[in-house]
Amino acid sequence: MGLAAPPASSAKFFVGGNWKCNGTHASVEKLVADLNAGEVPSDIDIVVAPPFIYIDWVRANIKSAYEVAAQNCWTKPDGAFTGEISAEMIKDAMVPWVITGHSERRLLLGESNRTVGLKTGHALEVGLSVIACIGETLEQRNSGHLYDTIDIQLQALFENVQDWGRVVLAYEPVWAIGTGVVASPAQAQEVHAYVRKVLTDRLGKSRAESIRIIYGGSVTDANCGELATQEDIDGFLVGGASLKAPSFINICNARGAAAAAAN
Numbered sequence: 001m002g003l004a005a006p007p008a009s010s011a012k013f014f015v016g017g018n019w020k021c022n023g024t025h026a027s028v029e030k031l032v033a034d035l036n037a038g039e040v041p042s043d044i045d046i047v048v049a050p051p052f053i054y055i056d057w058v059r060a061n062i063k064s065a066y067e068v069a070a071q072n073c074w075t076k077p078d079g080a081f082t083g084e085i086s087a088e089m090i091k092d093a094m095v096p097w098v099i100t101g102h103s104e105r106r107l108l109l110g111e112s113n114r115t116v117g118l119k120t121g122h123a124l125e126v127g128l129s130v131i132a133c134i135g136e137t138l139e140q141r142n143s144g145h146l147y148d149t150i151d152i153q154l155q156a157l158f159e160n161v162q163d164w165g166r167v168v169l170a171y172e173p174v175w176a177i178g179t180g181v182v183a184s185p186a187q188a189q190e191v192h193a194y195v196r197k198v199l200t201d202r203l204g205k206s207r208a209e210s211i212r213i214i215y216g217g218s219v220t221d222a223n224c225g226e227l228a229t230q231e232d233i234d235g236f237l238v239g240g241a242s243l244k245a246p247s248f249i250n251i252c253n254a255r256g257a258a259a260a261a262a263n
C-alpha cells in the first residue's frame, strides 16, 4: 500500500542540512566524500550548513548538487563586533545561503525577533538567500500561544524583508529539535498551512505559494516520507541526520520516493 500522492506543489523541494557545532577536519572530509559519492535528485535544492571554520573547505570540495549555507550572520557589514561574521564576508566567501533565527540562537544566545529580522533583512540586501527559522517552545504550544508566537516571529520578518523570492521559511518546533520527538505529519501540516495563509494575506496567493516552507525537528530517513507528502511541506531542515550521509541522501530523495510508492 503506497503513501498518499505528493501534492502538485509549484515550489521546488528544498532540503537543508544544518551541521550545527559538529565535526572535525577528518569527519567533515569524510562526510563531504560520502555526500559526493551519493545520488541526489537534480530537480531539488540541497543546502548544507557547516560550522564557519570548515565552510570554505566544504564549499570548495563539495559537488555542485549541494549548495552551502552559513549558520548565522551579523546585522552590520563590519566593525568592532568580536566573534561575529558579516553577511558581506559570507558573500565574499562565495557562500550563497545563510540560516537566520535558529531556535538555538534565539534561546541559548538570546537573539530577539528584532535581531533575527534585522539579520534576515541585511543578509537579503547583501544578496544572500536566507533560511529563516521560526517555531514555538513546548511551553508556548501547551499554553495556547502557538499561533501568536508564530505571528510575532513572522511580523519581525515582514518588517525587514523586501524580497521574499530569496527566503525559505523553516518551521522548527523547539520541542522537536534534537529530541527524537518529530511533529506528526498532521501537526506540521497544520502550522505550515497557517504560515501559508499568513503569507497569502500579506503577499498574495501566487507569491505565498512560491515560498518554500520547510519542516525541521527530528527528521530522519524513517519519518520523512509521510511528512514530504503534506500539502504545505516543501522540504526539510535536518540536524542530526544530516551528519550521516546515507540518511541525508535518503531524505533528499524523500519526495521522489513517496511519489514512486504512490504509483
Ligand SMILES: O=C(CO)COP(=O)(O)O
Residues within 6 Å of the ligand: 018, 102, 172, 176, 177, 178, 179, 180, 216, 217, 218, 219, 237, 238, 239, 240, 241
Ligand atoms: O534544528 C534542526 C535543524 O536546524 C533540527 O535538528 P534535529 O534534526 O537534530 O532535530
